[in-house]
Structures are given as structure tokens and as C-alpha cells.
Amino acid sequence: MSDHTFGITHRRVLTIAIPIVISNATVPILGAVDTGVIGQMGVAAPIGAVGIGAIILGALYWIFGFLRMGTVGLTSQAFGAGDHREVNALFFRATGIGLIAGLAFVLFQVPLFLGAFWVSPASAEVEDLARQYMSIRIWSAPAAIAIYGLSGWLIAQERTGAVLMIQLLMNVSNIILDLWFVLGLGLGVEGVAIATLIAEWGGLALGMYLCRSVLSGFSGSIWQQVFDRERLIRMAQVNVDILIRSVLLQAGFVSFLFFGADLGDVTLAGNQVLLQFVYMAAHAMDGFVFAAESLVGQAVGARAVAQLRRAASLTAIWTFSLGVLMAVIFWAVGPWVIDLMAKDVAVQAAARLYLPHTALAPLLGALAWMLDGVFIGATRTRDMRNMMILSFLGYCALVALLFPGFGNHGLWLAMNGFLILRGVTLALRYPALERATAVI
Numbered sequence: 001m002s003d004h005t006f007g008i009t010h011r012r013v014l015t016i017a018i019p020i021v022i023s024n025a026t027v028p029i030l031g032a033v034d035t036g037v038i039g040q041m042g043v044a045a046p047i048g049a050v051g052i053g054a055i056i057l058g059a060l061y062w063i064f065g066f067l068r069m070g071t072v073g074l075t076s077q078a079f080g081a082g083d084h085r086e087v088n089a090l091f092f093r094a095t096g097i098g099l100i101a102g103l104a105f106v107l108f109q110v111p112l113f114l115g116a117f118w119v120s121p122a123s124a125e126v127e128d129l130a131r132q133y134m135s136i137r138i139w140s141a142p143a144a145i146a147i148y149g150l151s152g153w154l155i156a157q158e159r160t161g162a163v164l165m166i167q168l169l170m171n172v173s174n175i176i177l178d179l180w181f182v183l184g185l186g187l188g189v190e191g192v193a194i195a196t197l198i199a200e201w202g203g204l205a206l207g208m209y210l211c212r213s214v215l216s217g218f219s220g221s222i223w224q225q226v227f228d229r230e231r232l233i234r235m236a237q238v239n240v241d242i243l244i245r246s247v248l249l250q251a252g253f254v255s256f257l258f259f260g261a262d263l264g265d266v267t268l269a270g271n272q273v274l275l276q277f278v279y280m281a282a283h284a285m286d287g288f289v290f291a292a293e294s295l296v297g298q299a300v301g302a303r304a305v306a307q308l309r310r311a312a313s314l315t316a317i318w319t320f321s322l323g324v325l326m327a328v329i330f331w332a333v334g335p336w337v338i339d340l341m342a343k344d345v346a347v348q349a350a351a352r353l354y355l356p357h358t359a360l361a362p363l364l365g366a367l368a369w370m371l372d373g374v375f376i377g378a379t380r381t382r383d384m385r386n387m388m389i390l391s392f393l394g395y396c397a398l399v400a401l402l403f404p405g406f407g408n409h410g411l412w413l414a415m416n417g418f419l420i421l422r423g424v425t426l427a428l429r430y431p432a433l434e435r436a437t438a439v440i
């Protein structure tokens with residue numbers, strides 16, 4: 001049993017989490033800059049176009065979010081068990097799948113876009129602008145998806161400082177290019193897409209450089225390990241469960257925007273602005289979620305139930321504390337941030353009206369986000385899949401019940417209900433996770 005799974009302290013949790021908190025802080029800032037820069041045009045349609053284009057591509061890419069989550073769980077368990085050969089093999093499996101999946105998106109972009117806009121009820125102007133954005137940004141799909149696997153591999157080994165470097169390069173360069181292309185060169189929606197394209201390929205290049213020791217050590221024997229049948233089957237089982245879970249999660253967010261679009265471009269733009277707050281909360285808490293993934297995975301790999309319980313407990317304390325802090329911040333500065341992000345007075349009014357729902361999201365989602373990390377680290381992906389199915393069905397029922405009578409208020413109530421359901425259902429499965437770890 002490796003000593004590396006012992007010594008789970010607040011300091012160790014923070015050492016893993018803080019680089020992720022810092023790096024992820026730039027992600028919603030990037031989304032806010034994208035929205036804010038386009039908002040300087042003074043009309044609602046471009047804001048909605050970037051929002052719909054980004055969430056469609058994000059939904060497509062995050063279908064392969066299993067590459068990060070599954071790779072963290074499998075790699076951290078191999079790391080905790082001292083199987084460094086398998087740790088290296090997982091790097092090639094994860095990044096290879098990401099590159100191939102991204103290439104498939106590039107090749108099949110036409111039918112993918114047709115399908116996306118077929119289900120989208122947005123106005124013709126918004127759809128046209130969104131199509132321009134997506135047709136450019138899709139070319140960075142191989143890089144964007146491969147980074148999922150690469151980041152998961154680094155997080156599993158507590159190399160979150162490297163993840164910070166990659167994320168900072170991507171997001172800072174993206175923000176600078178946003179300002180230059182949109183405000184400086186007047187490229188509008190297309191400028192935002194070009195900035196993201198360049199930033200994502202730059203991030204992958206840096207990631208490969210940071211993992212150069214693994215790349216230089218590639219050999220025929222590692223190749224055989226990469227394609228080991230039993231390990232591939234295990235990875236496939238884990239990833240298919242996470243894929244189903246990710247599809248349903250993204251279906252919730254995509255349907256949220258599409259239902260909002262039914263209420264008009266102004267409400268759509270207002271919801272897009274407010275979703276940046278939700279993303280801020282999720283990305284800020286990811287530091288402690290990722291700490292849970294790594295530490296829980298190592299504990300499961302070493303069959304150490306006490307360490308599993310401590311990892312879950314400490315990350316829960318920090319996740320809920322941050323949730324309280326972010327809820328207070330959203331209540332206090334939300335109106336000012338809204339006015340900064342959108343100049344259109346109608347969009348400002350719409351976003352302010354629904355801000356109270358958004359301010360509750362960090363508190364209501366803390367349990368779900370923290371337990372996601374615990375179950376990913378333990379690779380209890382069947383539980384994640386099944387509980388997401390139940391939660392999504394509950395969300396659909398809430399939308400059907402609340403949206404017709406309460407409009408956008410009902411839509412936000414359903415979204416917050418979705419967060420609560422995700423947390424509660426996973427909490428009910430936690431005791432089984434501990435029991436399974438004890439008998440592995």
C-alpha cells in the first residue's frame with residue numbers, strides 16, 4: 001500500500017485545489033469577456049448568438065468530458081496502487097481518443113450544425129450569427145477534447161500546477177485576442193470564435209510540452225499496454241456511463257437556453273448573462289471537486305476506506321464554505337456585473353429580475369458538485385449514470401410543471417431543482433461506495 005494515499009490534510013486539499021481555483025477563475029471571466037465584448041455592440045442578438053453557439057459546441061465537446069473524469073478516476077487509482085506503467089498508458093489512451101473525437105466533429109460539422117439548429121427555436125438573426133461562430137471554432141475541436149484527457153491525467157497525480165499553466169495560457173490569450181479582434185479589428189462574432197480557435201490549439205501544445213517525459217518514453221511495450229483488451233474494456237465501461245451522464249447534464253443546460261429563447265431574444269440574452277454566474281460557481285468549486293477526484297481515487301486504489309472518508313469530508317467542508325461565499329458575492333455585486341456585461345437596458349433588466357435564482361445556485365449545487373468528484377475518483381460511474389437519469393427526469397417534470405405558468409421564473413426554479421436532485425440522489429449512494437471500497 002503506497003504511503004502517498006495517506007496524510008490527507010486541509011493543506012494537501014488546498015495544494016491540489018488552489019491552482020485549479022485560480023485557473024478556473026479565468027474560465028468564467030473568459031465567458032464574461034466574450035459576452036461583455038459582444039455586448040458592447042449594443043444589441044441583444046449577437047449576445048444570444050455567442051451564447052447559443054458556445055453552449056452547443058460546449059455540449060458536443062463535453063459529451064467527451066468522460067475523458068477528463070474517467071481518466072482522473074482510473075489514473076488516480078493506478079497511481080495509488082503504484083502501477084506507473086498503467087499511469088503512462090492512460091495518457092496515450094485519453095489524448096488519442098480526444099484527438100480522434102475532435103477530428104470526427106470537424107468532418108461531420110454540417111449535419112451536427114443542422115441538427116443543433118433544428119432543435120433551436122432562436123430567431124433567424126441569432127441563428128445566422130451563431131452559425132458563423134461555430135463554423136470557425138469547430139476547427140479547434142481536436143485540441144479542446146484532447147485537453148480533457150490530458151488535464152485529467154495531470155490532476156490524478158496532483159499536478160494541478162501544470163493544469164493551471166495550460167488554463168492560464170488558453171484563457172489569458174483568448175481574452176487578449178477577444179479584445180483585439182472584436183474591439184480593435186471589429187470582427188464581431190467571428191472575432192470571438194477565432195480567438196478561441198487559436199487559444200485552444202496553444203493550450204494543447206503547452207500541455208504536450210509539459211508531458212514531454214511521457215512522450216519521450218514511448219515504446220512498443222507501452223503501446224501493448226495502451227491497447228490491453230481488459231483495460232480498454234474497463235475504460236470503455238467507465239466512460240460510457242460518464243458519457244450518458246454528461247449527455248443528460250448538457251441536455252439540461254441546452255434545453256434551459258432553448259426554452260428561454262422561446263420567451264424572446266431579450267430573455268435569452270438575460271439568461272446567457274446569468275448563466276455566467278452559474279459557471280463561475282461551478283468552476284470555482286472545481287478545485288475542491290478535483291481534489292476529491294484525485295484523493296478519493298488514490299484511496300480506492302490503495303483500498304483505504306478511512307482515507308476515502310477523510311478525503312470526502314475535507315473536500316465537502318471546503319466546497320460548502322466556498323458555496324456560501326459565492327452566494328453572498330452574487331447577491332452583493334450581481335447587479336453591477338450584469339450592467340458591466342450588457343449595455344442593452346432591456347437585457348440588464350431581465351438579468352436583474354432573475355438574479356435571485358442564480359445567487360442560490362452555489363449553495364444548491366455544492367453537494368452535487370462535491371459528490372461528482374467523489375464518485376468520479378472512485379469510478380462509481382454506474383451510480384453517477386443512474387442518479388443523473390433520475391435527476392434529469394425530475395428536471396423535466398419540474399419544467400413541465402413550472403414553465404407554462406411561471407415562465408422564466410419557473411425555468412430557473414427547475415434548474416435549481418435539478419442541482420438539488422443531483423446532490424441528494426448521489427448522497428443516497430455514498431454508503432454503498434464505502435462498502436464497495438472495503439471489499440475491492
